[in-house]
Amino acid sequence: GDILTANYYGNKVVKVNPATGGQESLGDFSTPTDLALARDGNLYIAEMGGAIRRLTLTNGAVAVINPATSLNSVVGMVLGADGNLYVTGDTNWVDVVMRINPATGEEKLITYGDQLSVATGIEFLDATHLVVASFLNSRIVKVSLVDGSQTVLASGGTYIDHPWGLAVSGDRVYTGHYDSKQINRISASTGLITAFGTAPGFPYGMGLDLDGNL
Numbered sequence: 762g763d764i765l766t767a768n769y770y771g772n773k774v775v776k777v778n779p780a781t782g783g784q785e786s787l788g789d790f791s792t793p794t795d796l797a798l799a800r801d802g803n804l805y806i807a808e809m810g811g812a813i814r815r816l817t818l819t820n821g822a823v824a825v826i827n828p829a830t831s832l833n834s835v836v837g838m839v840l841g842a843d844g845n846l847y848v849t850g851d852t853n854w855v856d857v858v859m860r861i862n863p864a865t866g867e868e869k870l871i872t873y874g875d876q877l878s879v880a881t882g883i884e885f886l887d888a889t890h891l892v893v894a895s896f897l898n899s900r901i902v903k904v905s906l907v908d909g910s911q912t913v914l915a916s917g918g919t920y921i922d923h924p925w926g927l928a929v930s931g932d933r934v935y936t937g938h939y940d941s942k943q944i945n946r947i948s949a950s951t952g953l954i955t956a957f958g959t960a961p962g963f964p965y966g967m968g969l970d971l972d973g974n975l
Contacts, residue, residue: 763778794808794836809836812828837850839883930969937964
């Protein structure tokens with residue numbers, strides 16, 4: 762299938778045909794940072810300024826789902842099995858992980874501060890935990906959805922340097938790094954870090970296809 766990507770500097774969301782490299786703009790958005798595609802065909806677009814927009818792919822309709830947001834920014838976003846969006850960003854300069862109901866715009870704080878310093882990428886590790894990339898202090902942090910507690914899975918050193926993009930497959934957490942452009946693999950159960958590859962540019966976003974390819 763096609764690949765959907767947020768073009769931050771171009772202020773667009775773009776559909777890419779991986780077979781031909783052909784690109785199609787899906788519309789103009791204000792510094793889009795991340796995307797989440799729902800099973801019902803709605804595409805959620807996070808914007809750096811804190812807004813999240815819903816694009817209905819069947820007819821092109823666009824609506825802001827959180828007009829009364831407390832967020833000053835949204836950097837990363839993932840859609841949960843419960844239908845809610847989970848985002849990284851900040852509120853009054855404090856790093857937060859927030860749950861947002863896309864139907865009502867209601868926000869619930871999951872966790873804030875502590876091990877997070879410019880929280881970027883976010884993915885589900887399992888049914889009750891998120892994994893978050895913390896950019897400034899070079900940490901990969903596990904966040905409990907039950908009580909918001911934070912646990913550092915990996916930090917600093919040769920492998921974890923200003924992480925951004927994340928992808929998860931079972932126990933394996935793939936991390937993309939701004940400085941080195943490395944992509945590494947972390948075992949969530951043992952903490953073992955393995956060098957996986959190098960990206961041609963800054964790995965802001967990553968995804969896994971149905972065959973397990975990154």
